[in-house]
Amino acid sequence: MGSRRRTVEHIGEWKLLLWADAPAEVFIEAARALAERAGPRLGERSEWQPIRLQARDRAGLLVDWLNELIFLGETRGVAVEEVADLQLTETTLQCRVRGARLREWRSPAKAATFHDLRFEPTAQGWRASVILDV
Amino acid sequence: MPPPRTERHSISRAAVRQRSEVVYEIPQQARADMRVPARIYADAELLAEMLQGDTLEQLTNVATLPGIAGYVYGMPDMHQGYGFPVGAVAATAADQGVISPGGVGFDINCGVRLLALPVMRKELGGHLEGLLEQFAAAIPAGAGRQGALTLQDDELDAVLERGCEYLIRERGLGWEADLAHIESGGCLADADAGKVSTRAKERGRGQLGTLGSGNHFLELQWVDRIADEKGAAALGLRKEQLTVLIHTGSRGLGH
Secondary structure (H helix, E strand, C coil): CCCCEEEEEECCEEEEEEEECCHHHHHHHHHHHHHHCCCCEEEEECCCEEEEEECCCHHHHHHHHHHHHHHHHHHHCEEEEEEEEEEECCCEEEEEEEEEEECCCCCCCCEECCCCCEEEEECCEEEEEEEEEC | CCCCCCCCCCCCHHHCEEEECCEEEECHHHCCCCCCCEEEECCHHHHHHHCCCCHHHHHHHHCCCCCECCCEEEEEEEECCCCCCEEEECCECCCCCCCCHHHHCCCCCCEEEEEEEEEEHHHHCCCHHHHHHHHHHHCCCCCCCCCCCCCCHHHHHHHHHHCHHHHHHHHCCCCHHHHHHCHHHHCCCCCCHHHCCHHHHHHHHHHCCCCCCCCCEEEEEECCCCCCHHHHHHCCCCCCEEEEEEEECCHHHHC
């Protein structure tokens, strides 16, 4: 299976286009997209740590999820590459994550935004788009 | 999630009137729902770039906001943003106007400042390359880069509440006279560090004094031509003077 994510860059923003068979996989694709540009690795794994999020819908959860991952990258120096025990409802997400320890967080992403945010079913599965402020 | 946009209003070049070499205007009549005209400070080349994408559509959208006052303005660096274009300026009446989070932006207090140097271009001589190397060495730039300043919690709160006055008088980072040349003396009077989340402080603590990434930049420039003598004199700018244009801001703290 090829990549199920695509990025579009513009002045001051980074648009992520994601698609997957199930809603939970969209979140995993989002984490992969962020990790790809997180920065150089130290060659060490981080500890597992829990994440619990609540929002008013899945689109809001996607924004909160990305912001959580950006926070972990910027403050803990971790690029999240593994997601375990992911439980997703319409308004909540919980899981455990771990990833690569970074020599330096170099992601251009500062925050996920609600601008032109989409999370919707299609005939082939699910797709989402989210714009990251850079 | 904001409501989906229901209607698009493309702004064509024909709707943009030239008022002078570097001033263009979109009249209020260009769209039925505009409450004020839009004024754009740009030359023909910059305007051509602004006509790409949704920049001018976004600018005219701003002109429809309730309580909008006078004009909406587009600065020379204006480009497509989220609701407001980046580089747009607008004021709404305090008693009846809206407060627009889109105008403030996701990156609170991010902005552009021009630093006028007491040096003329000819005085730079052959030191341009060396000066730029010094800039690159002294100013941390890029995502997540740490600055030279390490702040404890109470010190970060002092920066948030007292702004430049704290940095100059208690940390020695600047001169007293600088305060007179910074908007609002470099401090918002009602700032309350207690309103800033612990997470935002954690993200921003090490970033004071850093440039950032994305569209943040620092450029050494000189005054090539003066289009407004009175305005330039008020800003203390002279032809051939060196300046530094800086786009930076809140970094992780503002998110």
